[in-house]
Each structure stands twice: as C-alpha cells, then as structure tokens.
Amino acid sequence: MxxxxxxxxxxxxxxxxxxxxxxxxxxxxxxxxxxxxxxxxxxxxxxxxxxxxxxxxxxxxxxxxxxxxxxxxxxxxxxxxxxxxxxxxxxxxxxxxxxxxxxxxxxxxxxxxxxxxxxxxxxxxxxxxxxxxxxxxxxxxxxxxxxxxxxxxxxxxxxEESLIDAATAVAGSAPAFIHAYVEALARAGQAAGLDAEAAGRLARGALRSAGAGAETGAPLSDLIARIASPGGTTEAGLKAQAAAGLDAVAMAAVQAAVARAGELGS
Ligand SMILES: NC(=O)c1ccc[n+]([C@@H]2O[C@H](COP(=O)([O-])OP(=O)(O)OC[C@H]3O[C@@H](n4cnc5c(N)ncnc54)[C@H](OP(=O)(O)O)[C@@H]3O)[C@@H](O)[C@H]2O)c1
Structure with missing residues (x-):
C-alpha cells in the first residue's frame, strides 16, 4: 500500500x-x-x-x-x-x-x-x-x-526542538491569553458604565475586528496605526496600556507557559 x-x-x-x-x-x-x-x-x-x-x-x-x-x-x-x-x-x-x-x-x-x-x-x-x-x-x-x-x-x-515550548506559548496557549484579555476589556467596559451584555458583545466584536485585520496579513504595527489617529482615544488607551505593563503581562504569560512545558516534559 x-x-x-x-x-x-x-x-x-x-x-x-x-x-x-x-x-x-x-x-x-x-x-x-x-x-x-x-x-x-x-x-x-x-x-x-x-x-x-x-x-x-x-x-x-x-x-x-x-x-x-x-x-x-x-x-x-x-x-x-x-x-x-x-x-x-x-x-x-x-x-x-x-x-x-x-x-x-x-x-x-x-x-x-x-x-x-x-x-x-x-x-x-x-x-x-x-x-x-x-x-x-x-x-x-x-x-x-x-x-x-x-x-x-x-x-x-x-x-530547533527547544523552540517548541516558546511556540506553544505564543501560538497554542496565546488564543486563551487573548480571550482572557478580551474578557478583561469587557469588565473594563462594565466599569466604564456598559451593561454586562453590551460590554461582552462589544469586546467580542472587537476581537473579531482585530482578527479580520490580522487575516489581511498587514503588519500589526500598520493595523494599530490605522486605528490610532494621533492625539485620539486609541492612542491614549495604547499609552496607558503600555505604561500599565502590557509587555510585562505578555512576558509573564509566555515565560510561565514555557516553564510549565519544561515541567511537563518527561
Ligand atoms: N487544546 C489545545 O488547544 C492544545 C493546543 C496544542 C497542543 N495541545 C496538546 O494536545 C494534547 C491534548 O490536549 P487536549 O486539550 O485536546 O486535551 P483533552 O481535551 O483532555 O483530550 C485528551 C483526550 O485524550 C483521551 N484519552 C485519554 N486516555 C486515552 C487513551 N488511553 N487512548 C486514547 N485516548 C485517550 C481523552 O479521552 P476521554 O475524553 O474519553 O477521557 C481525551 O478526550 C495535549 O498533549 C496538549 O498538550 C492542546
């Protein structure tokens, strides 16, 4: 055969x-x-x-x-x-x-x-x-x-095989990281006055919109620049998010997932 x-x-x-x-x-x-x-x-x-x-x-x-x-x-x-x-x-x-x-x-x-x-x-x-x-x-x-x-x-x-653990974190696990971030956005929307249903639907819609942008294959920096007009609301939010430690959050999630993959290895 x-x-x-x-x-x-x-x-x-x-x-x-x-x-x-x-x-x-x-x-x-x-x-x-x-x-x-x-x-x-x-x-x-x-x-x-x-x-x-x-x-x-x-x-x-x-x-x-x-x-x-x-x-x-x-x-x-x-x-x-x-x-x-x-x-x-x-x-x-x-x-x-x-x-x-x-x-x-x-x-x-x-x-x-x-x-x-x-x-x-x-x-x-x-x-x-x-x-x-x-x-x-x-x-x-x-x-x-x-x-x-x-x-x-x-x-x-x-x-290299050793890169699989990083790929696991950045691809296999990351959709869950991103969904958790979208849930956090919805909670932040509620804190800003939206009801739970509206906040959830808007945040999920934002995820779909971001996904559609990513599907075009355009560089992420271009996708960000298209939405963040200078001096606008998005730019203010991006600055606040960076200052609050976005990179540290992503780093912590990836490092923890890589470390856990090492522990699971046998
Ligand atoms: N989920 C993800 O997004 C993802 C991404 C990348 C890699 N992975 C990897 O994929 C693997 C599976 O993850 P998962 O999320 O799919 O886990 P899961 O939902 O728990 O699925 C594992 C399946 O294995 C079955 N199983 C247990 N003993 C078995 C046996 N003796 N023979 C045949 N099947 C048996 C279980 O059957 P029963 O339901 O009947 O108990 C269960 O359905 C893991 O090694 C994980 O690292 C998962």
Whole structure:
C-alpha cells in the first residue's frame, strides 16, 4: 500500500483531537476512510468521521497498517495510552506528537527508530484557520506533518526542538491569553458604565475586528496605526496600556507557559 493510502491513527479525540478531525473532514484534506480514531469515550467529531468511513477503536491488527500515528492525548497519559498501539505499529510509521512538553528523545524511548515530528497547533484547525509550529530533524517526518497540517493551518517550521515550548506559548496557549484579555476589556467596559451584555458583545466584536485585520496579513504595527489617529482615544488607551505593563503581562504569560512545558516534559 502506498504511504498516502495507508491509515492515520489519531490517538485521543479531546479538544485538540476533535478540532483536528473536524478540520480534516471539512477541508477534505484527509480521506475519512484512512482515519482510525482511538478514543475511550464517544465524541461527536469521531462519530461524524465514522459516518464518513473512519474506523473508531478497531481491532489492534488494523493498527499495523498505519503509516502515521498522531498523538493527541495529555502529556501525563501518553505512555499508558501508547502502550497498546506501539506493539502493533509498523516500524516505518511516523509519530506526530501534538503534546506540549514531551521531548522527541522521550518519544523515541517508546517508539524506537520510528521517525518523530512534533507539531504545536491551535484548535482553530477545526475551521481550517489554525496556526501550527512544526519541528522534526527528519525530512520525511516533517513532510508528513506538513501534509497533515498545511490544509488546516498556517504552518511555521522551527529549526530547533527547544523552540517548541516558546511556540506553544505564543501560538497554542496565546488564543486563551487573548480571550482572557478580551474578557478583561469587557469588565473594563462594565466599569466604564456598559451593561454586562453590551460590554461582552462589544469586546467580542472587537476581537473579531482585530482578527479580520490580522487575516489581511498587514503588519500589526500598520493595523494599530490605522486605528490610532494621533492625539485620539486609541492612542491614549495604547499609552496607558503600555505604561500599565502590557509587555510585562505578555512576558509573564509566555515565560510561565514555557516553564510549565519544561515541567511537563518527561
Ligand atoms: N487544546 C489545545 O488547544 C492544545 C493546543 C496544542 C497542543 N495541545 C496538546 O494536545 C494534547 C491534548 O490536549 P487536549 O486539550 O485536546 O486535551 P483533552 O481535551 O483532555 O483530550 C485528551 C483526550 O485524550 C483521551 N484519552 C485519554 N486516555 C486515552 C487513551 N488511553 N487512548 C486514547 N485516548 C485517550 C481523552 O479521552 P476521554 O475524553 O474519553 O477521557 C481525551 O478526550 C495535549 O498533549 C496538549 O498538550 C492542546
């Protein structure tokens, strides 16, 4: 069987695994008949894939056909979850880990000489609009990772594995940082007199507007300059936000996420 026809195993169908499955199905990037999903509990995304031909929790022998194993379980659970798969997995199968913090050398200790790629995506892969950092020191494994993620994300190659933790913070975790900031904006709007519903809708609309600007690909400094006319309200807000320590807030969030990735690594 040609590598492009061989099955892809998705181990774990939680928030990220489901998002990826939805993105693959919507973009038609992966033939559902090639998908094998291993999940302890039923998931809507897995059921949708099953209706289109994917196999959910098939017998272990089937796993031996796969050319690719995508690891989307929690970092603390991967050894236990991989146990039943590794014994059945072909020796040439590529292992694509989406897990924060788990190093390639730890993966190799379990998966042996199988090629390893690490990918750090965002859950917007579900809408085909994610971003994904990719690292591998093997060209073939990098190619496999690109084939899986190029259709659903803006993919960024990293030169060193050690940069994955920074990419995790700046891409994987950062959408949550930004949502938390938008919630803080809504609270500030309430403090300025808006009711909760109006503040929430306006802040969310601001996030959508910022996202639409970012989607144009224009430099962020240009997007800021377009809104902040000299001497205007936006400029006043930007100055106050910088003086209150915006850079320190972003630095603290990224450094804490990088440090936590180091702790999760095993
Ligand atoms: N969420 C993100 O935005 C994001 C971004 C980048 C990277 N990641 C990485 O992606 C991984 C998954 O994160 P997540 O947020 O998707 O976590 P999650 O929602 O908790 O999903 C993990 C899934 O693993 C499943 N699982 C547990 N034991 C299993 C086993 N033995 N075999 C197969 N599946 C098993 C769980 O199934 P049950 O639900 O049935 O218990 C759960 O659905 C993590 O390593 C994380 O670092 C996540």
């Amino acid at each position: 040609h590598i492009s026809d061989r099955p892809i195993i998705l181990l774990g169908c939680g928030r990220l695994g489901s998002a990826l499955l939805e993105g693959w199905l919507a973009s038609r990037a992966v033939d559902p008949a090639r998908l094998i999903v291993l999940t302890p509990s039923a998931k809507p995304a897995a059921e949708a894939a099953r209706e289109r031909g994917a196999r959910i929790n098939p017998s272990t022998e089937v796993l031996g056909e796969a050319a690719t194993l995508v690891l989307a379980v929690k970092p603390g659970l991967w050894r236990e979850a991989s146990g039943p798969v590794v014994s059945a997995l072909a020796v040439d199968a590529t292992v694509v880990s989406l897990m924060a913090g788990v190093r390639a050398h730890s993966l190799s200790a379990v998966f042996g000489t199988r090629p390893i790629a690490r990918v750090m995506p965002t859950t917007a892969v579900a809408q085909g609009r994610g971003v994904a950092a990719i690292w591998s020191d093997e060209e073939g494994a990098r190619t496999v990772a690109h084939a899986l993620f190029d259709p659903v994300a803006d993919t960024v190659d990293l030169a």
